[in-house]
Amino acid sequence: xxxxxxxxxxxxxxxxxxxxxxxxxxxxxxxxxxxxxxxxxxxxxxxxxxxxxxxxxxxxxxxxxxxxxxxxxxxxxxxxxxxxxxxxxxxxxxxxxxxxxxxxxxxxxxxxxxxxxxxxxxxxxxxxxxxxxxxxxxxxxxxxxxxxxxxxxxxxxxxxxxxxxxxxxxxxxxxxxxxxxxxxxxxxxxxxxxxxxxxxxxxxxxxxxxxxxxxxxxxxxxxxxxxxxxxxxxxxxxxxxxxxxxxxxxxxxxxxxxxxxxxxxxxxxxxxxxxxxxxxxxxxxxxxxxxxxxxxxxxxxxxxxxxxxxxxxxxxxxxxxxxxxxxxxxxxxxxxxxxxxxxxxxxxxxxxxxxxxxxxxxxxxxxxxxxxxxxxxxxxxxxxxxxxxxxx
Amino acid sequence: xxxxxxxxxxxxxxxxxxxxxxxxxxxxxxxxxxxxxxxxxxxxxxxxxxxxxxxxxxxxxxxxxxxxxxxxxxxxxxxxxxxxxxxxxxxxxxxxxxxxxxxxxxxxxxxxxxxxxxxxxxxxxxxxxxxxxxxxx
Ligand code: SF4
Ligand code: SF4
Numbered sequence: 136x137x138x139x140x141x142x143x144x145x146x147x148x149x150x151x152x153x154x155x156x157x158x159x160x161x162x163x164x165x166x167x168x169x170x171x172x173x174x175x176x177x178x179x180x181x182x183x184x185x186x187x188x189x190x191x192x193x194x195x196x197x198x199x200x201x202x203x204x205x206x207x208x209x210x211x212x213x214x215x216x217x218x219x220x221x222x223x224x225x226x227x228x229x230x231x232x233x234x235x236x237x238x239x240x241x242x243x244x245x246x247x248x249x250x251x252x253x254x255x256x257x258x259x260x261x262x263x264x265x266x267x268x269x270x271x272x273x274x275x276x277x278x279x280x281x282x283x284x285x286x287x288x289x290x291x292x293x294x295x296x297x298x299x300x301x302x303x304x305x306x307x308x309x310x311x312x313x314x315x316x317x318x319x320x321x322x323x324x325x326x327x328x329x330x331x332x333x334x335x336x337x338x339x340x341x342x343x344x345x346x347x348x349x350x351x352x353x354x355x356x357x358x359x360x361x362x363x364x365x366x367x368x369x370x371x372x373x374x375x376x377x378x379x380x381x382x383x384x385x386x387x388x389x390x391x392x393x394x395x396x397x398x399x400x401x402x403x404x405x406x407x408x409x410x411x412x413x414x415x416x417x418x419x420x421x422x423x424x425x426x427x428x429x430x431x432x433x434x435x436x437x438x439x440x441x442x443x444x445x446x447x448x449x450x451x452x453x454x455x456x457x458x459x460x461x462x463x464x465x466x467x468x469x470x471x472x473x474x475x476x477x478x479x480x481x482x483x484x485x486x487x488x489x490x491x492x493x494x495x496x497x498x499x500x501x502x503x504x505x506x507x508x509x510x511x512x513x514x515x516x517x518x519x520x521x522x523x524x525x526x527x
Numbered sequence: 528x529x530x531x532x533x534x535x536x537x538x539x540x541x542x543x544x545x546x547x548x549x550x551x552x553x554x555x556x557x558x559x560x561x562x563x564x565x566x567x568x569x570x571x572x573x574x575x576x577x578x579x580x581x582x583x584x585x586x587x588x589x590x591x592x593x594x595x596x597x598x599x600x601x602x603x604x605x606x607x608x609x610x611x612x613x614x615x616x617x618x619x620x621x622x623x624x625x626x627x628x629x630x631x632x633x634x635x636x637x638x639x640x641x642x643x644x645x646x647x648x649x650x651x652x653x654x655x656x657x658x659x660x661x662x663x664x
Contacts, residue, residue, distance in 0.1 A: 186613070188654065239656075312617045313652045320620045397613055399654035407654070409613060460631075472620035476613045477634040 138175040139420050142500040145179045149497050154179040156491045158484040159329045159416075159427055166428030174424035180491055180498060181427040183331040184348070184413040184483035187324050187475030188310060188399050191290035191361060192408045193229040194246050194388050197282040198257060200224055201274070206267035207259035212245045212276075214256075223267055227287075230398075230408035241406030243398035246286070250350075250393050252278045284388035286350060286396075290360040292412050294332030294380040295436050296324045298452060298462070300469060303442035308403035312474045314441055321438065321462055321469045326480040327431045327454035331414040332380050334427045336373050340416050342501025347384065348413030348487045350396040353496065354386025356414075359505045366510040372433040373426070376451060380505070384412065395483065411479060413487040417498045431455040438464050529581050532561070532601035534645060535573040535591065546591065554587035555579055562624050562644035574601060574644040603645055607638045608657040618658070621648040 148154040155178050157165065162181050165174060198207075200223070210217040210226050214234045217226040233241035248255055254275045263270040278284065300321045301307040301314035308314075312322045325333065335341050345356040360381025367379040395411030418424050431454035439446040452462045457471050490496035535546075550556045556579035563573050577584055591598045605626075614635045619627045626642040627649060629635070650658045 186615075188615075308651075312620045313648070315621065319623075322617075322620050397655065400656065401654050402651035409615070409654075458631075470620075470623075473616035473629065473634075474620070476615045478614040481634070 137421055138172065140175075140179070140417070141419070142417060142498055145417050145419075146497045148179055149491055149494055152492070152494055154491060156180045156182060156415075156488045158481070158488055159183045159334050160481070160484070162424075162427050163328050163430045166430070171421040171425040171428065174428060175418050175421045178418045178424070181334065181416045181418060182413055182484045182487040182491070183329055183334045183416060183427075184411070184480040184487065185292055185326045185330050185475065186395070186409060186411045186479035186483060187326075188401075188407040189288060189291045189293075189410045190231050190310065190407045192246075192286070192288035192410055193227055193232075193242060194249070195221075195283065195285040195287055196226050196228060196249075198224045198226070198276060199280070199282050201269065201272055203269045204267045205259060205269035205272050206261040206264055207272075208262060209260040211258045212242075212255050213240065213248070215240065215242055215245050217242070217245075219259075231406050233406050238405060239400045241398070241400070243406050243408035246388070246408065247393050247396060247398040249278055249284055250388060250391050250396060278389055285385060286354070286388040286391065287357075287383075287385045288360075288410065289383050290362060290381045291384050291410055292331050292360070292382045292414075293325070293378045294336070295330075295375050295434070296378045297437050297439040297446070298323045298457065298471075299441045299446075300438060300449065300464065301442040302440050302449075305442075307442050308401065309441050310401055310404050310407060311441060312472065313402065318464065318467060318469050321457075321464070321471045322474045323436070323454075323457045323471060324473070324475045325436075325454075326475060326477050327434055327458070328429055329477070329480050329484055331412065331416075332382070333374055333434055334429060335416050335423070336369070336375065336426060337507075338380065338505050339423060339426075340419065340501070341382075341414060342504040344499055344502035345414065346497070346499040347415075348411070348483060348490070348496075349384055349386040349391070350388070350411055351392035351394060352386055352390035354384050356382050356501075357385045358383040359509070362511060363505070363509050364511045365505075365507055370433075370435050372429060374429065374434050376435045377437040377448075382412075395479070409476070411483050413483040415487060415491060415496070415498050431458060438462070528578060529584055530576060530578045531584070532574065532576050533588070534599050534601050535575060536597045537571040537573070538595050544594065546594070546596065549590065550577070550587045554583045554590065556583055556587045562642070572644065572646055601645065603660050603662050604640065605643050605645060605647070605649065606659045606661045608655075608659075609638070611655055611657055612636055613655065615654065617654055618649040618652045621652045622646075
């Protein structure tokens with residue numbers, strides 16, 4: 136009686152061009168009049184998406200060898216420091232990396248310039264070895280000259296996120312935007328009922344190996360993201376009420392587009408990268424149908440005071456309230472503003488829907504599911520291992 | 528008679544002084560408040576349209592300046608590079624004049640330059656640096 140579909144059955148339908156695909160917003164609307172069983176029967180795949188600043192992002196680049204070759208032990212890309220501890224000509228350019236002298240142009244901008252095919256100045260130094268005699272190189276690279284460019288983001292697509300306010304008398308400049316004094320504004324960041332991990336809160340369909348839309352092309356979930364936390368409190372709809380699970384994702388940067396990957400600079404904070412991610416959720420059964428039917432008013436999150444160390448919680452609101460433009464926190468009415476792009480997220484969800492409908496994008500069964508009992512450690516300050524020598 | 532737009536910026540301690548009363552009574556200037564952002568104990572700003580004889584306007588403005596209120600003609604405007612906008616919403620968080628708002632249906636940024644008081648808060652708030660101050664009249 137109760138419906139149970141397999142990944143393969145759904146893929147068969149995708150190949151035949153018969154799969155019924157809805158976006159997570161569309162299925163939430165449908166759920167107002169249809170039961171989870173009916174949805175499981177009618178709908179095969181639900182697309183979810185997000186387009187927000189994700190600081191824990193970066194790219195692996197292989198420059199190829201010069202003649203004579205150099206073992207790069209210090210690397211600058213348009214002046215931005217890139218990691219030098221990866222063999223001779225591999226590097227990892229982190230999205231938030233920057234030269235303190237030029238804080239508004241960072242790793243994310245290098246990544247965007249690479250995608251757009253722009254020339255980048257590469258300068259590298261090495262000590263010179265028998266097999267890598269060269270000590271310095273200054274040259275131009277771009278998308279065409281390098282061997283590989285791989286986007287590898289250790290922590291993306293947060294499952295829910297705090298709302299930020301600032302109770303102090305000064306403006307606070309944060310990754311959640313510019314927070315006006317005395318709680319005169321509140322910012323929020325997820326795409327709510329369209330957000331990937333809010334539609335599959337227990338990650339029954341998303342795991343290692345899941346094929347996703349990443350930055351304009353196909354990518355993969357490769358691991359639970361860093362700070363993956365399954366022990367955050369959940370509300371009665373099964374949704375964690377603050378930031379919890381995350382994803383590590385990978386994809387071919389050469390195929391990506393700056394329409395879905397955008398460098399950003401936050402005043403007095405630093406550089407970050409807007410990343411567009413879309414995740415298809417197969418509606419295998421009524422249980423999953425119920426999860427993807429979640430609506431903004433059922434997704435709650437925690438309001439935190441970014442003016443105070445430790446960002447203490449001040450209250451709880453839902454995404455319908457956040458989207459209305461005003462929330463109430465401790466009796467005070469506060470204007471809200473998003474800091475991630477819902478219009479872009481919708482574009483991604485629609486695009487992914489079309490790709491699946493046309494048979495260009497199939498769903499994948501995870502090779503391995505995520506852990507279900509993780510929590511977060513914080514960094515404790517310990518006395519140094521060896522006591523400092525006296526007299527210097 | 529002349530009609531011109533000005534931006535007034537008040538120092539924090541001036542919140543309670545009846546400037547507009549003096550402008551009207553002492554200098555016979557007609558005032559149209561376009562936008563007001565005055566918070567007690569904080570720098571405030573006001574965009575006004577002042578109408579009066581050229582002499583009276585000069586004297587009224589001199590009076591404001593004597594009282595540490597900066598008064599500049601509103602000859603700058605904010606330009607927005609719409610083509611590159613990703614509609615993230617960061618700028619709407621700081622725009623209290625209501626010039627920058629998210630369209631509640633398609634969630635794209637709408638910029639109504641008529642409402643802009645050129646407070647310039649959106650300039651550093653945009654992570655893509657899409658707002659510029661344009662100084663031409
Ligand atoms: S902050 Fe910049 S990119 Fe974001 S909506 Fe405003 S103008 Fe557009
Ligand atoms: S300058 Fe920017 S923030 Fe200030 S009123 Fe104009 S649009 Fe709004």
